[in-house]
Amino acid sequence: MAKTLYKKPTIKITYFTDPLCSTCWIVDTYIDKLKQAYKGIITLDIKMGGMLESWEQLEFQDKQIQKADYLCNLWENESQKNGVCMDSEIWKVNPVSSSYPASIAYYAAKLQDENKAYSFLYTLREMLFLRGKDISQEEALVTSAIENDLNIDDFIDDFHSGKAEELFKADLVIKRNWNITEFPTLIFFNNEQEFEKALLYSVESNFDKQYSNWEEIIDRLSGGRALKKIENVNALDVLKHRTRLSVRQICILTDKKQELIEKELRKAQVEGLVVLERIKDFDYWRYNDTTFHIKSNRLNDRTLGIIGGGIGGLYTGFAAATADVSATIYERRPDYNYNGFGFILLKNGIDALDAIGLKNEVLKEGNSINRFTAIEPNGELILERYLSDCLAIRRKQLLTMLLKGNKQENVEFNRHFVELEANEDKYQARFADGAIVESDILIASDGINSKIRNQLFPDYQLDAVTEREIVGLVHCENVQFPDDQFIKIVDTEQGVYLGVLPLGNSDFIWFIQFNETIQAVNSTDFSDLFEFSISLAADYPNDFQRIISCTKENELFYWTSKRMDLLPAFHDKNTVIIGDAAHPLLPFTSQGANSAVEDAATLMAILTNQCKSETLETAFDDYYETRKISIQHYLKEGDLLLNDFVNLSLNKGFNLPLSIH
Numbered sequence: 001m002a003k004t005l006y007k008k009p010t011i012k013i014t015y016f017t018d019p020l021c022s023t024c025w026i027v028d029t030y031i032d033k034l035k036q037a038y039k040g041i042i043t044l045d046i047k048m049g050g051m052l053e054s055w056e057q058l059e060f061q062d063k064q065i066q067k068a069d070y071l072c073n074l075w076e077n078e079s080q081k082n083g084v085c086m087d088s089e090i091w092k093v094n095p096v097s098s099s100y101p102a103s104i105a106y107y108a109a110k111l112q113d114e115n116k117a118y119s120f121l122y123t124l125r126e127m128l129f130l131r132g133k134d135i136s137q138e139e140a141l142v143t144s145a146i147e148n149d150l151n152i153d154d155f156i157d158d159f160h161s162g163k164a165e166e167l168f169k170a171d172l173v174i175k176r177n178w179n180i181t182e183f184p185t186l187i188f189f190n191n192e193q194e195f196e197k198a199l200l201y202s203v204e205s206n207f208d209k210q211y212s213n214w215e216e217i218i219d220r221l222s223g224g225r226a227l228k229k230i231e232n233v234n235a236l237d238v239l240k241h242r243t244r245l246s247v248r249q250i251c252i253l254t255d256k257k258q259e260l261i262e263k264e265l266r267k268a269q270v271e272g273l274v275v276l277e278r279i280k281d282f283d284y285w286r287y288n289d290t291t292f293h294i295k296s297n298r299l300n301d302r303t304l305g306i307i308g309g310g311i312g313g314l315y316t317g318f319a320a321a322t323a324d325v326s327a328t329i330y331e332r333r334p335d336y337n338y339n340g341f342g343f344i345l346l347k348n349g350i351d352a353l354d355a356i357g358l359k360n361e362v363l364k365e366g367n368s369i370n371r372f373t374a375i376e377p378n379g380e381l382i383l384e385r386y387l388s389d390c391l392a393i394r395r396k397q398l399l400t401m402l403l404k405g406n407k408q409e410n411v412e413f414n415r416h417f418v419e420l421e422a423n424e425d426k427y428q429a430r431f432a433d434g435a436i437v438e439s440d441i442l443i444a445s446d447g448i449n450s451k452i453r454n455q456l457f458p459d460y461q462l463d464a465v466t467e468r469e470i471v472g473l474v475h476c477e478n479v480q481f482p483d484d485q486f487i488k489i490v491d492t493e494q495g496v497y498l499g500v501l502p503l504g505n506s507d508f509i510w511f512i513q514f515n516e517t518i519q520a521v522n523s524t525d526f527s528d529l530f531e532f533s534i535s536l537a538a539d540y541p542n543d544f545q546r547i548i549s550c551t552k553e554n555e556l557f558y559w560t561s562k563r564m565d566l567l568p569a570f571h572d573k574n575t576v577i578i579g580d581a582a583h584p585l586l587p588f589t590s591q592g593a594n595s596a597v598e599d600a601a602t603l604m605a606i607l608t609n610q611c612k613s614e615t616l617e618t619a620f621d622d623y624y625e626t627r628k629i630s631i632q633h634y635l636k637e638g639d640l641l642l643n644d645f646v647n648l649s650l651n652k653g654f655n656l657p658l659s660i661h
């Protein structure tokens with residue numbers, strides 16, 4: 001047998017960490033860099049250190065120190081010094097109760113797949129440091145498990161069965177045996193089990209220096225045989241493999257200077273290849289893997305007039321501002337004081353928001369919905385399904401974040417559009433005060449009762465269907481609904497659905513969907529709607545009744561659902577329609593807001609990718625053909641769900657009341 005003359009060196013790094021460890025959040029980038037430089041040589045063995053068993057019991061020796069203030073300051077300092085965001089407010093607002101559940105959950109993930117467990121942990125850190133989420137809650141752990149494509153039933157079983165906890169406890173023993181008291185601590189081992197320890201934490205830490213120290217350790221332990229791979233990587237290369245990175249992190253991973261990286265990123269941003277997310281004081285960058293690549297090409301100097309500053313209109317204004325396009329929004333309301341309640345954001349809507357740099361903010365402000373459950377009025381389960389990319393968000397929160405991306409002077413309130421006036425190859429917009437506005441492109445985002453649609457397509461009218469809705473927005477503390485579950489009662493006897501959608505912090509949207517040919521309300525006054533809802537829910541589980549009872553006068557809304565066939569086009573001359581104005585959709589699909597932002601993203605991507613020689617007609621045709629496919633699907637699905645509802649019967653099964661595809 002041939003003698004092995006050369007054995008490839010391997011270095012195992014045991015990384016003692018904790019999901020709450022702020023220094024680990026910084027060090028993770030250096031570890032990534034090390035893995036990249038010594039590909040095939042180093043392996044990582046993660047051990048959970050159990051840094052915070054209980055927030056309640058955490059005490060500093062110096063009793064004068066306020067623990068929330070202390071941690072808040074520590075995070076602020078580390079964050080500023082190292083160019084990564086740490087949402088320190090969490091320690092003052094809602095301190096994480098323990099790091100144990102997240103540590104155990106890491107093992108529940110690892111029991112399925114080691115690589116997925118590593119990204120599961122990274123997702124938890126993003127949730128904590130970039131969004132201020134309480135990662136000690138099981139809902140947050142399940143959200144991360146869904147995001148990382150784990151089998152959720154197995155994950156939950158392993159999390160609760162003691163199996164994952166045993167592995168975590170074994171780590172705590174190893175930690176004690178090695179006398180590890182600080183996180184992160186790295187121990188480097190070679191093939192011969194020789195090792196060196198690298199302590200990392202100190203307020204004065206210089207991690208670039210620490211990194212050089214690790215390389216020296218690797219060199220010593222491998223007897224100089226572990227050769228570093230030197231690759232010339234650019235910002236886009238590193239972004240493709242991570243969810244998002246701060247400028248400093250990109251500099252670390254590419255070994256390039258900040259000015260050079262910023263230049264590279266701005267160039268890629270102009271092409272719509274990367275998106276910028278502003279997270280607290282930091283610029284974070286994401287590789288744009290959505291289908292919407294909105295370029296900054298000033299739209300060949302065309303101007304935009306946007307009629308209606310709702311969700312679709314504000315999105316368009318935001319995208320225009322990012323693309324350096326001149327745009328003005330004309331909104332008939334005096335302000336955004338009345339904002340409606342809220343809705344579900346699904347993958348298509350989240351992707352569209354991602355394309356303008358709002359993904360992290362939406363994930364922060366929204367409440368992740370991990371499962372949909374349908375039950376009978378007696379509480380018996382009909383259907384349960386896990387959901388990915390699903391959030392509940394208040395309409396006001398979404399409007400606020402979209403508004404922030406618009407220049408204040410470009411949003412004009414009290415501008416009541418009345419009519420389009422044809423002027424050769426263009427339409428101009430006439431307002432109630434007699435003013436005429438002329439723009440190269442007019443975007444009609446004036447909602448479900450669109451005047452513009454009515455004028456351009458008078459043969460297409462809204463048809464009221466038999467389904468009616470009463471919707472309530474409540475704050476209700478004495479109910480036991482899980483924070484991540486969208487639950488619906490299916491009442492075949494009364495022909496009614498009652499849904500509850502949690503918004504987080506004990507806020508909920510509830511809605512009753514009923515068939516007006518079976519049930520009828522006396523009037524749409526609050527007291528009549530309230531009494532009607534209470535009596536419909538009289539035999540439902542207590543929590544549902546409690547939620548309705550919590551509803552206050554200005555928190556109730558009556559809605560008549562309407563449908564309309566697909567329009568033959570979404571434009572005429574220079575005017576193009578988006579959102580509810582273009583295609584009213586039934587509420588069953590939860591596609592109103594999602595489709596509005598998807599329309600706006602699609603349109604802006606098409607327009608900003610046009611050459612100067614191409615006509616608006618080509619762009620608008622392209623927009624219609626692209627959107628037609630999805631809208632036809634939502635219309636069909638809405639009709640099916642309506643049909644299910646009108647012929648309510650449990651025997652034929654129950655479909656998920658969301659249009660996801």
Ligand SMILES: Cc1cc2nc3c(=O)[nH]c(=O)nc-3n(C[C@H](O)[C@H](O)[C@H](O)COP(=O)(O)OP(=O)(O)OC[C@H]3O[C@@H](n4cnc5c(N)ncnc54)[C@H](O)[C@@H]3O)c2cc1C
Binds near residue numbers: 307310339342417
């Ligand atoms: C006040 C309000 C509250 C809502 N609340 C909810 C809710 O709680 N849940 C839900 O699922 N959906 C709600 N919706 C509908 C939801 O916003 C839309 O279905 C979805 O977001 C599609 O967005 P859009 O931009 O097409 O329409 P919208 O968001 O409805 O925006 C249309 C905008 O156009 C403006 N407008 C209309 N006519 C004119 C005119 N003649 N001149 C100038 N401006 C005009 C409106 O004031 C509005 O701001 C609400 C809509 C409004 C307007």
